[in-house]
Amino acid sequence: MSVSTAKKTAFNVNDLNLWYGNNYALKNITFPIYDKEVTAIIGPSGCGKSTFVKTLNLMNRSVPGIKMSGEINFDGTNILSDKVDLVELRKKVGMVFQKGNPFPQSIYNNITFGPKVHGVKKKKELDEIVESTLKSVALWDEVKDRLDAPAMGLSGGQQQRLCIARALATKPDILLMDEPTSALDPISTVKIEELIGELKKQYTIVIVTHNMQQAARVSDKTAFFLLGDLIELDETDKIFSNPTDKRTEDYVSGRFG
Numbered sequence: 048m049s050v051s052t053a054k055k056t057a058f059n060v061n062d063l064n065l066w067y068g069n070n071y072a073l074k075n076i077t078f079p080i081y082d083k084e085v086t087a088i089i090g091p092s093g094c095g096k097s098t099f100v101k102t103l104n105l106m107n108r109s110v111p112g113i114k115m116s117g118e119i120n121f122d123g124t125n126i127l128s129d130k131v132d133l134v135e136l137r138k139k140v141g142m143v144f145q146k147g148n149p150f151p152q153s154i155y156n157n158i159t160f161g162p163k164v165h166g167v168k169k170k171k172e173l174d175e176i177v178e179s180t181l182k183s184v185a186l187w188d189e190v191k192d193r194l195d196a197p198a199m200g201l202s203g204g205q206q207q208r209l210c211i212a213r214a215l216a217t218k219p220d221i222l223l224m225d226e227p228t229s230a231l232d233p234i235s236t237v238k239i240e241e242l243i244g245e246l247k248k249q250y251t252i253v254i255v256t257h258n259m260q261q262a263a264r265v266s267d268k269t270a271f272f273l274l275g276d277l278i279e280l281d282e283t284d285k286i287f288s289n290p291t292d293k294r295t296e297d298y299v300s301g302r303f304g
């Protein structure tokens with residue numbers, strides 16, 4: 048990859064292999080994820096995109112029959128072999144899923160849940176977290192007068208922004224997003240994409256998307272996966288204009304997948 052090696056990485060994934068029973072789902076993946084960049088992951092259904100991002104905060108560690116080898120170096124440790132505190136890891140590596148999945152509670156409680164788990168008790172401090180995270184996802188003006196209303200009463204796009212705010216409330220360093228806009232209308236999608244542009248000033252973001260234009264719009268690096276292999280990882284411009292591998296070219300030009 049034609050990328051400066053001097054750049055700081057948030058994750059250094061080295062020869063990662065993952066099996067679900069006999070299903071070899073990730074094959075020899077070596078993947079540096081650069082700090083304060085947006086990395087997009089693309090590839091056909093079933094190629095291992097979700098598996099890869101879930102592995103970054105060990106979300107899939109307790110799946111029956113799972114086996115992993117290799118290294119995921121993060122924050123000075125290899126999270127695959129060293130003893131890690133999962134609560135701490137997930138505080139640092141937040142995750143947002145395909146469908147906004149707020150807790151069936153108030154907007155306010157959705158955001159304060161994580162900080163409370165991590166020991167924030169003072170009402171004033173919690174209020175500040177609620178206001179600042181909702182502002183950072185551009186939802187504050189829409190909901191500031193109904194913070195005690197159920198989160199389920201928000202629109203799909205608002206729920207997804209709330210879930211991003213909830214992920215930000217524990218002050219993570221990394222934000223993993225697995226198809227965060229696939230259930231949203233075009234206007235909400237644009238809002239989330241703009242938000243990603245803002246958030247990358249402060250966070251390292253990894254986003255899985257089936258939408259090629261979205262990957263091209265929001266990301267710095269793009270990785271193309273196929274059947275558990277990382278086929279190509281490079282600057283997003285390069286992947287979409289002049290990829291090295293024929294399979295990447297076929298995929299980004301819509302010839303298969």
Ligand SMILES: Nc1ncnc2c1ncn2[C@@H]1O[C@H](COP(=O)(O)OP(=O)(O)OP(=O)(O)O)[C@@H](O)[C@H]1O
Nearest residue numbers: 067070072090091092093094095096097098099110
């Ligand atoms: N919890 C699980 N248990 C067993 N096999 C799984 C599990 N999750 C995923 N797999 C298998 O691992 C492979 C990769 O799946 P994964 O969900 O990572 O693909 P994906 O690229 O995210 O696909 P999609 O675009 O459809 O979301 C598939 O063969 C899938 O069936």
Ligand SMILES: [Mg+2]
Nearest residue numbers: 096097098225
């Ligand atoms: Mg997936």
